Amino acid sequence: MNNFASHPRSPTANPVKAVLFDLDDTLWPIxxxxxxxxxxxxxxxxxxxxxxxxxxxxxxxxxxxxxxxxxxxxxxxxxxxxxxxxxxxxxxxxxxxxxxxxxxxxxxxxxxHAVTPFEDVSPVLSRLKQHFLLGSVSNGFADLDTIGLSHHFKVSIAAHSFGYAKPDPCIFHAACKMLHVQPEEAVYVGDDPLLDVVAAREAGLRSVWINRFNRVLPPGITPDTQCTNLHELETWLHLQAAQV
Missing domain, CATH: 1.20.120.1600 (Four Helix Bundle (Hemerythrin (Met), subunit A))
Structure with a gap:
């Protein structure tokens, strides 16, 4: 179930220019x-x-x-x-x-690297990149070229090569800088309540909790919205754009 209405954006909030993604359990089951x-x-x-x-x-x-x-x-x-x-x-x-x-x-x-992306990944990413700058930020060492998804992303940062890992805010800020956007103009999408939701928000990004496995958020953790798939994410992003 999505949570679109729980945390409405202010009409004066910055428009979303970039969407950053976690990889494992966000784009494929790991x-x-x-x-x-x-x-x-x-x-x-x-x-x-x-x-x-x-x-x-x-x-x-x-x-x-x-x-x-x-x-x-x-x-x-x-x-x-x-x-x-x-x-x-x-x-x-x-x-x-x-x-x-x-x-x-x-x-x-x-x-x-023998992963199988969720069925929504390729079609939704293909549509989203027509409207937003897309990137990935991951603590894992998946090679998006090998997996066949690198063409969707303008920026891909992996902790092992960057030198810092989530939840350090610098890894989020580096992706934003490479995309020439401010953190408040970016959304981070991931499945981990602490490394993705809390860390992204503390770094100044909006956060989307992707909950593909019917999990429950720990008390006190509040993403900007939560989605069960990327189709719901796409809908939410376009709702945000309509509010600007």
Missing amino acids: MPVLIRAEQLLFEWLGQHAPAVSQNFSIDSLRQRRQALRQTNPLFIIDLSALRRAGLTEAFNSVGEDCSKIDAAMALFAEAR
Whole structure:
């Protein structure tokens, strides 16, 4: 259910010039992709680094990554570096050849990019880019060229290459600067209540909570609106334009 009427804009509010998007669970479902990628990687380890698969499980490798994440600020913004560090530690602990890790990372990256965008993504983005500047801001490392969506966006910022991650306001401000708009002229669309809704609003952008999975917002978090799909977002954006 949308929430279009809950937070009406002032007639004097700045018009929306840019729409920025989160990626995972906003433009495509990510959990099935990650589960498959983890399984394929573990099967690869069983064939090419059996000592690792015999001494670790998918869960124990994940738990070790979570522990490593607390040891280096880089790992908070670069999940690929975190995965490589976890594999390196596991390989070293059982005497496996670490030169194999590049192949393991390549396999995981290929599987990680085998996403299927929601059915509304391509048609709605194609229409929106006729009226707004579009960009993406993500903490993940999805390659939009590989996925086939890069042509919709004038700007795409990933935390691992930018050096800062959501909720830091500078990553939102950088996207706005690259699009030559002020934060108050931009809308951020994402599924995470804290990293997307709260962070975007604190950075001065309007926020849209995309709720594709019938979730419930935590108390006290108030987006400018919430939508269950991009068709509802498109309707809301045109309503905002009509109010200016």
